[in-house]
Amino acid sequence: MLQVENISFSYRRGKKEVLSDFSLSLEKGRVYGLLGKNGAGKSTLLYLMSGLLTPKHGKVMYHDTDVRRRLPITLQDMFLVPEEFELPPISLVSYIELNGNFYPRFSKEDMVKYLHFFEMDLDTDLGALSMGQKKKVFMSFALATNTSLLLMDEPTNGLDIPGKSQFRKFIASGMSDDKTIVISTHQVRDIDKVLDHVLIMDNSHVLLDQSITSICDKLLFVESDDRELAKTALYTLPSVQGNLLLLPNTENEESEINLELLFGATLAMPDKIVEMFHAKMNEQ
Incomplete structure (x- = not known):
């Protein structure tokens, strides 16, 4: 479903490349664990996959479309949950009304179901939430979009112990044969029970893809x-x-x-x- 083809990327001209001639392939219906040392380029790779960053060389193809073109056909079918983000100080209902329409398969019923995994509901003021609670809400929205590709960067950071247990059930409940989830994390013990595929990268190479x-x-x-x-x-x-x-x-x-x-x-x-x-x- 997604091909990363010989991409190279650096954040500043003349600086060392974060990724150099890097390639990777993702198949549908899998939950991938993306592992690597600090600085290996995991977060950068997720941003390149989503089209938010543009490679210096190479390309990322999603269902045969170059993601750097930022076309609606790709944007409406993938979702990135970054490690750090901000939510506006509005009600969750208003947030859904403003953003749900960008995703044709968004389901309010699914949103309610995923929130319940985290013991939360729609009657929520986003401005009054802690960082951990915001992450639970944002991940619930991400999964409720029902995009074919969901990218998650350090999703369990900021979650308490019960929240991490809830996260595992949450991911399992939202998985289907036509959905692919990529979880990049250092917190390997939080995700080992939900993965069905492991990617380990280092020095712009995929060391393990099994x-x-x-x-x-x-x-x-x-x-x-x-x-x-x-x-x-x-x-x-x-x-x-x-x-x-x-x-x-x-x-x-x-x-x-x-x-x-x-x-x-x-x-x-x-x-x-x-x-x-x-x-x-x-x-x-």
């Missing part, structure tokens, strides 16, 4: 104090009960993905991780 199923078929995530087992691990992180271990899944065992462990391993040994998945593809 489904959760594929990752768990190839890798085993365990927590153990077994020192002998730790010696066989591809990557380890200390934990309360010993170590978090990333192991080759040689026996087709089941385990739940640990994004923090996977992210650390991919940055520490990118060639090894890539080789494992390429080997699997070659076998097929």
Whole structure:
């Protein structure tokens, strides 16, 4: 549905490029987790995908249309939730009346449903809300637009613990086969249960682009104090009960993905991780 084709971008002429000859492809019906170190260009990539930034070289194609043209056909079918934003000091009902018409598939009924996940309702004054509450309202509006592409930058920042739990249910409730959601975050523990695909980027390269199923078929995530087992691990992180271990899944065992462990391993040994998945593809 979306192709990022060899884009390069820098915020100032002569400055180091944030992204250089970067390419990526998104498919419909998936929830992507976009992970990377600070400064890797995740937020910049989301703005380029939405057409709010223009690449120096390359292009972003959305359903075969260049997003930099900012045509209604693309603008009405994608929505970006930035990490920081402002909402006008008006009622939520007025906000919906002013903005909902820009999105042909916007549903007020869906908006009410999503607000209820956050224990909120339409009878709300936006000017009286905390930052966390504003984020809940704005994300509810974003999902209620029913655009084919929803981009979210650090959506759980500013949410309290109950809010983060509500967020996971909220995303799951709004997903469908014709919708694609991209979540860029450092808070990996907030999203690991809602993703079905992982993208890890660094130095203008996609180091990992795999489904959760594929990752768990190839890798085993365990927590153990077994020192002998730790010696066989591809990557380890200390934990309360010993170590978090990333192991080759040689026996087709089941385990739940640990994004923090996977992210650390991919940055520490990118060639090894890539080789494992390429080997699997070659076998097929």
